[in-house]
Amino acid sequence: MGREVQKIKEWMFSLQGKFILVASFCILVFTLSGSFVLISREKKLYQRDMINQCKVIAEISRVTLTNVMVFNELGMMDRQDLADYLDYFIMNLMERDKRIRYAMVFDTNGAVLASSNISEHSKLYSDNSLRKALLEPKETEIVSVLFGKESTYKITVPLNIDTKRWGVIQIGISMKEMHMSISSLKKEVALLVILFSSLSLSIISVGAKILAKPVTRLTLIMDRIRDHGDLDQHEKFKFKERRDELGSLQRSFLWMTRRLKDADKEHKKTIEVLSRTEKMVSIGTLASGVAHEINNPLGGITVCFKNLMRPGMDEETKQEHVEVINESLDRIKKIVEQLLNFSKMAVTEKSPVDLNGLITRQLLLLKYYISAKNIEVVKDLSEKLSAIPLDENKMGQVVMNIMINAIQAMENGGVMTIRTMRDNGFCEIHIEDTGKGIPSDIVNNIFDPFFTTKGVGEGTGLGLSVSKGIVEQHGGIIAVESAVNIGTKFRIRLPIA
Ligand SMILES: Nc1ncnc2c1ncn2[C@@H]1O[C@H](COP(=O)(O)OP(=O)(O)OP(=O)(O)O)[C@@H](O)[C@H]1O
Ligand SMILES: [Mg+2]
DSSP states (O other), X not given: OHHHHHHHHHHHHSHHHHHHHHHHHHHHHHHHHXXXXXXXXXXXXXXXXXXXXXXXXXXXXXXXXXXXXXXXXXXXXXXXXXXHHHHHHHHHHHHHOTTEEEEXXXXXXXXXXXXXXGGGTTOBOOOHHHHHHHHSOOSOEEEEEEETTEEEEEEEEEEEETTEEEEEEEEXXXXXXXXXXXXXXXXXXXXXXXXXXXXXXXXXXXXXXXXXXXXHHHHHHHHHHXXXXXXXXXXXXXXXXXXXXXXXXXXXXXXXXXXXXXXXHHHHHHHHHHHHHHHHHHHHHHHHHHHHHHHHHHHHHHHHHHHHHSTTOOHHHHHHHHHHHHHHHHXXXXXXXXXXXXXXXXXXXXXXXXXXXXXXXXXXXXXXXXXXTTEEEEXXXXXXXXXXXXXXXXXXXXXXXXXXXXXXXXXXXXXXXXXXXXETTEEEEEEEEOSSOOOTTTTTTTTSTTOOOSOTTTOOSOHHHHHXXXXXXXXXXXXXXXXXXXXXXXXXXXXXX
């Protein structure tokens, strides 16, 4: 039921639906008002025709009966002849026109001289129109009255010549026939209205469907492009050539999709070129970093080796040279190890880890270093972080890298604050120091491999880039906020699920 209502609503708000609704409304208004005008005009014509017929009947009656009255007056007819003639006249009138319901002739006193109803003879009448016609006989009066339950025209005709009055004839003509004609006309018009409306509505519906078809197709294609992102969708549909506005809409749409396709291709190409360039730049940075880092100890080794090859070196100097070579080799080994770590970063094995425990263990490893540097550690660890899916070793490495950086940044002691917290489906680790801070011009470089501000042998510049890689492997983000001479805060956000 709900779906049906939804469908009807959708149809009503569609272009086709709106057009059909407006057209139906217009057709209804026009046909109804047209029918109303037609019927009332016909009604008036019927009434006028009927009144004219009444007037004709009235005139015939008046002429005939006044003549008879004059004959009677002149003594050419006795009273009985007059009464017989009046009865005959009424009978004849009623036979000739079946619409006549009654007819009565009154004398000047309002007494019935003759009537279509025998029982009315000699009765005295004094209704308004009769009295008016008897007292001031002027012209025929036609009024509509109810005769029984039937609408009737009551015609009152004075029988007089100038001031000479003989009486009045009253005739009732039924309006039933007129009403019947009007109601059958109404039925015919209603039938015509229904026929015309349904025919024009069907034509309009078909027309609207045909007109809306190209738009519907375009909408369908656009929807598919939106859902699948495939700009070739329009090629699966055949567009008919049209010369109207819809045709130009189709052409514009095709032009637009082609442009979009070209732009999309260009965009993909640019991204490819960019990512290739980026890769080249990273490889370049990495290579130059590695070369630089290895070159220093290698230079030392070469010098020491050359010196050792020279004869005449005393034992103590020889020992010193060997130590330098040994240290330099250690340094190279460390760099190679870090590089290997860097390349192995993608392999991450996650298991539920107690994050706070992990942090505490890393802090323990740095205990000596921290106390030697006169650093106070503040821990604010949330208790809601028991089983976070992590690669424990790698995340330990991240925490360690950031804590070592913080300790190194606080040359003259300070406070290192470590916080953990839960935020909906994420957990956060904040490591904050009160050290020297990071100048704003280099803050964007600190996550680059081999970027370091530390002296040769002090830092490789891999700590933060490795850490960033590990955090991202966990689906998290790492961010930094820093102010020179005030301190630095690293924020790690990791998903819990
Ligand atoms: N807490 C901090 N305070 C001030 N500067 C920082 C801090 N952490 C990082 N930096 C800056 O970011 C640079 C890059 O840090 P990163 O840990 O990647 O390398 P590194 O510490 O120099 O060397 P490595 O960690 O490989 O021994 C650092 O050289 C330093 O300039
Ligand atoms: Mg570091």
